[in-house]
Amino acid sequence: MRIAFFIHNQAGTGPYFKVLEQCSALVRNGGEVTLFCTSPTKRMGVYEELRDGVCVVEFPDLLVGSLRQGVDLWNALHRILYAAGRQFDVVHAVDCRPNVVIPAISVKKRQNIPLVLSWWDLFGGGGLASERSGKLYAATAGAVETWFEEHFRQYADGATTITTFLEDRLVSLGFPRERIMVQHVGCDASLPLLDKAQERKRHGFHPQEPVFSFVGTIYQTDFSFLLEALDILKQQTNYRLVWVGNFPIPPDVCQAYNIHHTGKLKTTAEVHSWLTVSDICILPMRPNITNRARWHSKVSDYWNAGRPVVSTPVSDFPAIFQGDDVGWLATGDTPRDFAGALLRATREPETWERRGNIAKQYVQRELDVDVLARRLMDFYRRFIRERGARKPDGV
Numbered sequence: 001m002r003i004a005f006f007i008h009n010q011a012g013t014g015p016y017f018k019v020l021e022q023c024s025a026l027v028r029n030g031g032e033v034t035l036f037c038t039s040p041t042k043r044m045g046v047y048e049e050l051r052d053g054v055c056v057v058e059f060p061d062l063l064v065g066s067l068r069q070g071v072d073l074w075n076a077l078h079r080i081l082y083a084a085g086r087q088f089d090v091v092h093a094v095d096c097r098p099n100v101v102i103p104a105i106s107v108k109k110r111q112n113i114p115l116v117l118s119w120w121d122l123f124g125g126g127g128l129a130s131e132r133s134g135k136l137y138a139a140t141a142g143a144v145e146t147w148f149e150e151h152f153r154q155y156a157d158g159a160t161t162i163t164t165f166l167e168d169r170l171v172s173l174g175f176p177r178e179r180i181m182v183q184h185v186g187c188d189a190s191l192p193l194l195d196k197a198q199e200r201k202r203h204g205f206h207p208q209e210p211v212f213s214f215v216g217t218i219y220q221t222d223f224s225f226l227l228e229a230l231d232i233l234k235q236q237t238n239y240r241l242v243w244v245g246n247f248p249i250p251p252d253v254c255q256a257y258n259i260h261h262t263g264k265l266k267t268t269a270e271v272h273s274w275l276t277v278s279d280i281c282i283l284p285m286r287p288n289i290t291n292r293a294r295w296h297s298k299v300s301d302y303w304n305a306g307r308p309v310v311s312t313p314v315s316d317f318p319a320i321f322q323g324d325d326v327g328w329l330a331t332g333d334t335p336r337d338f339a340g341a342l343l344r345a346t347r348e349p350e351t352w353e354r355r356g357n358i359a360k361q362y363v364q365r366e367l368d369v370d371v372l373a374r375r376l377m378d379f380y381r382r383f384i385r386e387r388g389a390r391k392p393d394g395v
Contacts, residue, residue: 001090011040024369114387162185189367202273213277
């Protein structure tokens with residue numbers, strides 16, 4: 001099965017690596033994948049390379065830096081021209097930025113093949129546009145992106161959403177629920193569990209101190225939420241927080257909240273090692289519309305390392321935590337509620353290993369990239385069969 005997989009992200013970013021991991025799993029399960037992404041620097045010319053079995057094609061973009069976010073039509077044109085010379089069986093597009101959805105619909109129409117359109121983040125409607133850029137942007141240029149986000153959903157044969165929240169939002173736009181599959185972002189579940197005592201000794205941590213961990217970046221509103229919760233927690237118990245990655249935290253904040261900052265790490269193995277140092281991983285997310293709509297992919301890595309998680313009741317976590325004892329869910333949506341969940345976790349050390357093992361089993365059953373790839377391949381086949389039974393048509 002020949003799959004054209006479109007994303008707006010630049011090669012070398014975190015989301016790109018997650019998608020590449022998924023595409024590589026599709027290859028292992030019978031797919032022939034071409035991944036369309038954006039070059040980090042090029043303004044002219046197309047770069048093509050085989051990576052992990054995936055044909056990765058980086059397209060030029062006239063914008064610079066953080067502006068290379070899927071809105072440049074020069075990028076879209078190059079994608080259309082590149083795809084015109086190749087044959088595919090299905091096209092899969094992640095979200096609806098112009099340089100993703102316009103070329104994807106072009107491929108669908110020209111080759112009479114099905115389009116599967118994913119919804120991974122809620123941009124408009126109080127989502128990321130407001131979170132990242134403020135209300136003024138959301139009401140102006142963000143409104144155009146919101147139109148793209150919603151309008152083109154109707155042209156898909158099938159859809160995947162990253163959460164049930166976005167599934168419901170898509171249904172509210174008129175898309176048939178029976179053509180939607182909820183699929184979270186997974187991870188490589190073959191990574192073995194490491195020994196906590198050995199990793200703590202290697203990194204210079206006391207074998208008995210309670211250690212939390214968090215990986216990567218965080219929205220400023222969620223970071224403030226976390227600090228408010230830690231202000232409450234540190235009055236009741238001792239803890240240490242390992243912050244994995246290069247998110248900028250002032251030294252005085254690290255000192256005040258007992259944060260050990262690793263800085264940027266180069267490999268998944270290093271991240272896995274630092275997660276093993278911890279007893280519990282945390283997901284401090286304000287229960288706003290952005291966080292209810294998203295799947296925080298780092299939770300897959302947390303559980304994959306055999307670590308239970310403390311989270312607020314957002315995303316699909318309430319249903320997951322109810323079905324599997326994979327951590328502690330805050331009872332409400334305030335920093336005090338989150339601090340309470342953290343405190344409960346520190347007071348139940350006899351459950352850490354058991355919950356961590358359940359979390360690992362959940363990943364192997366539901367979040368392993370090969371498991372997800374097999375489900376996605378079956379999803380593709382459904383629409384390929386349907387499309388094959390119909391006469392060629394337009395969009």
